[in-house]
Amino acid sequence: MGHLITVATCALNQWALDFEGNLNRILESIRIAKKRGATLRRIWLLRPFFGGCVYFPFTALVHDRFNKKILNIRLIDRKNKGDTYLHSWEMLSIILNNEETHGILLDVGMPVMHKTFKYNCRVIVLNGKILLIRPKMYLANDGNYREMRFFTPWIQKRVITVPFGDAVIATTDTCIGVETCEELFTPNSPHIGMGLDGVEIFTNSSGSHHELRKLNTRIDLIKEATQKLGGVYLYSNQQGCDGDRLYYDGCALVAVNGQIVSQGSQFSLKDVEVITATIDIEDVRSFRGSSASRGIQASESPAYHRIFANISLSGIGLDADIGVRPDKMRPPFYHTPEQEITLGPACWMWDYLRRSKTGGYFLPLSGGIDSCATATIVASMCRLVAESAREGDIQVIKDARRMTGEPEDSEYLPTDPREFANRIFHTCYMGTENSSQETRVRAKELAELSYRSQHGYCRASSARPIFVSDREGPSIPPAWWHRCREPCSAEHPSSPKDGVSLPLRPASSMGPWKDHTCSACAWKCECGRKVGRKPVPAHPTRRGDLVTLRGYLTKYDCSSADINPIGAISKTDLKRFIAYAQKEFDMPILEKFLTATPTAELEPITKDYVQADEIDMGMTYDELSIFGRLRKIERCGPFSMFSKLVHEWGEILRPSQVAEKVKRFFFYYSINRHKLTTLTPSYHAESYSPDDNRFDLRPFLYNASWSWQFKRIDQAAEALDNLNNVE
Known part of the structure; x- marks a missing residue:
């Protein structure tokens, strides 16, 4: 008979510094896990990245904390100003003293001060006692993360001082190891050494943000973690907006021997989502026993310090439940990029609305595809709210009632997405004397026929x-x-x-106008209820992708707003998303936006002339996306970019033509870098994001002449042109 263990992992919509809210969500997830029979539970106390500095005398407390259930931290830490550390311990004390948390092995995340140094830690708890505090060894310190600003990595592998350090938990029937977030992505991940030393269950609490197509990489890493090594991998990921540009997409997982056995939702408005799986630990032992090479490597691997937990996770012998069966393997589920754009930014915008205590969105429409995409994402948000309301999600219903001005005892349910959009979504066409009747009508049809939003009209030229x-x-x-x-x-x-x-100039006037409109006015719905300020999502004209790197935008125009849901989505992906939404949302009007010529309408339209973005820029959107990826992701300078593109475009362009395009891009990129410093915070959907406030930390002042680099490009292009002419 096998040794069956029911494990649970979760995705919680935690919010930094929301101590009571985070605690309540943790306790709720523990209740759900215990109802489903889980004996191993992974949860979050707080998300793993915090600001703030504190001196916390942890070593003076550890002895008492391990011999008593809890210590009165308020008395000891009264004079210290490290609120985050103090309140984290206070929340942990409630968990330790709560009888509902007993009888289950808990893995809780929190910041810890040890010997005056700050660590990002996992705290392993059983029956009101702390078994182990395991600090994170590899910190995320690139891209969106600056974890080393707040924490110190623990570099003493397999070393502990009291139960603090790199150790594992041994129960009466198995062994459990802990790694955190970034450690899964590193070449020499901790689970390798743990697995060779006999650890059979690995837990990972992660703060992995959403990017298009990133889930594939994450699942591949989780599967690979146990595909060669064998074992059970429990992955928990943060869910929801982090209060900034990132959205954590959840998707908790349980994998066994390189195969997925349980997978949570990737995008959800739920605050608490728990997934469970019943696994047979004997499958791990059988899998590992089939490889002689693994046994040889294990004999050479250094041993971990084991901390004993007096608990059996499996039913053995007569205690086993013969009615319980292990979960079967299942293929992982992935959303298409179009579905990811439909769901990710919509969830992010919902979290922004409910946490900022605002009453909806006010969106300026231009009649172009960028504002159309932003409006469609708001429509997707309303569809998600309606779906959650139909499922009886109490928190979503409560938040929706507050936004619409309904009293707390109201019976209003936002089950109709268009009716809900009419209450919280206001749009306005902002045109100039150069704007065409076509874009105005297109914007009006989009707002009134598709979303039923309350729509208006304003001529920006009147401000001139x-x-x-x-x-x-x-x-x-x-x-x-x-x-x-x-x-x-x-x-x-x-x-x-x-x-x-x-x-x-008219475009620049739009920013102050709409901000004044939303800040100074208390919007009211049609029934007269006051619902408060409406934040402005940017419809970043010509800013749907990396055109910002080219500098083709106006400072403080419609790209200036409260938030920007499409700021890091390429124009190619954006068009695919609109085509998908046209069918999925039954919105035929979107076809007009797909076929319209991209134009800023900043110049008069004549019989023979219509301003076109791609002509003005001197490059197509597809070319611009390639430039942006090479510059940001592959870190190419002018000459290395030319060297790559001269091969990639060699069949359609002469080397001298490639050289001119590369030089044009770098010239405008250089002189317009300053515009990136004023960008509206954008939903981070791709790693090529040009947002220099957090992700792209390069200078905003470059030598725009690139004299030596351009000279080398010209020399190489001339030599290649001559070579082609000879041939």
Whole structure:
């Protein structure tokens, strides 16, 4: 008879510094896990990345903490100002003293001060006692993460001081090892040494943010962790908005011997999601026994310190439940990139709304595909809310009632997504004298027919006389003032530089206008209930992908808002998303946005001329996406980018043409880097994000001439052109 163990893992929508909320979600997940018969439980107390500094005398407390259930931390730490560390211990004390948490092995995450140094730790708890505090050894310190700003890595492998350090837990029937987040992604992951030393169950509490197509990589790593090594891998991931640009997509997993046996949802509005699986630990032992090489490597592997836990996780002999069967293997489930765009930013926007205590969204519509995509994501958010309401999600219903101004005792249920959108979603077409009737009608049809949002109209050009009159006076040079009074365009400029500045002036006025509208006004729904300020999601004109790197946007125009759900999604993926939503949401109007020519409508439309973005930029959106990936992800400078593209585009472009495109990109990239410093916080959907506030930390002032680099490109292009001519 096998040794069956029911394990549980979870995805919790935790929020940094929301101590009571985080605690309640943890306790709720423990109740769910125990109802399902789990004896091993992985949970989060807080997300693993914190700011804040504290001196906490941990070593002075550890002896008492291990011999008593809890110590009164308030009295000991009263003079210290490390609120995060203090309150974390207070929450842990409640967990230790709560009888509901007994009889189950818990893995809780929290920051710990040890010998005056700060560590990101896992705390293993059983029956009101701490068994082990295991600090994280490998910290995420690139991309979106700066974990070493807050924590110190524990580099003393297999060393502990009291039960603090790199150790494993031995129960009466198995052995459990802990690793955290980034440690799964490192080449020499802790689970390798643990597995060779006999650890059979691995737990990982992660804060892995969502990126398009990233789940594939994550699942491959989890499967690989036990495919060669054998074992049970329990993966828990944070879920929800982190209060910033990232969205953690959940998708808790249980894997056995390289195969998935249980998988949670990747995108959900639920605050607590628990998944369980029943596994047979004998399967791990059989799997490992089939490899002689593994046994040889295990004999050479250093031993871990084992901390004994007086608990049996499996039913043995007469105590076994013959009615329980292990879960079967199942293939992993993946969303398509179009579905990820539909769900990820929508969940992020919902979390932003409910946590900011605001009453909905106000979105300026331009009639282009970027604002259309943002509006469609809001529609997706409303669909998710309606689905959760139909399933009886109490927290979603409560949040929806607050947003719509309903009293707490109301029976209102947001089960109709379009009706709910009508209550929380306001749109406005912001045009200029250069805007076409076509874009205005397209925006109106999108708002009223598809979303039933409350829609309005505003001409940004009406703000121009205000700017003009305010700038009259002796302090302004007459020549400059003349250029401002007479609008100029690329077609009819007054001087070589005039075509850039003035047509953007109406666009620049949109930012202050809509921010004033949303901040100063208390919006009311049609029934008259006051619902409060509505944050503005950016519809980043020409900013749906890496056009920002090219600098083709206006500072403080419609790209300036409260949040930006499409700021790091490529134009290619965005179009695929719109095509998907057209069918999935039954919105035929979206076809008009897919076929429309991308234009900023900043210049007058004539019989023979319509401003087009790709012509203005001197490169297509597809080319721009390639430039952005090479520059950001592959870290290419001008010459290395040319060297790659001259081969990739060699069949369609001459080397000299490739050289001109590369030089054009780097010139505009250099002179417009300053625009990235004012970008609206964007949903981080791809690793090529140009957001320099957090992800792209390179300088915003470059030598735009790139004299030596461009010279080397010209030399190489000339040599290749001559070689091709000879052939």
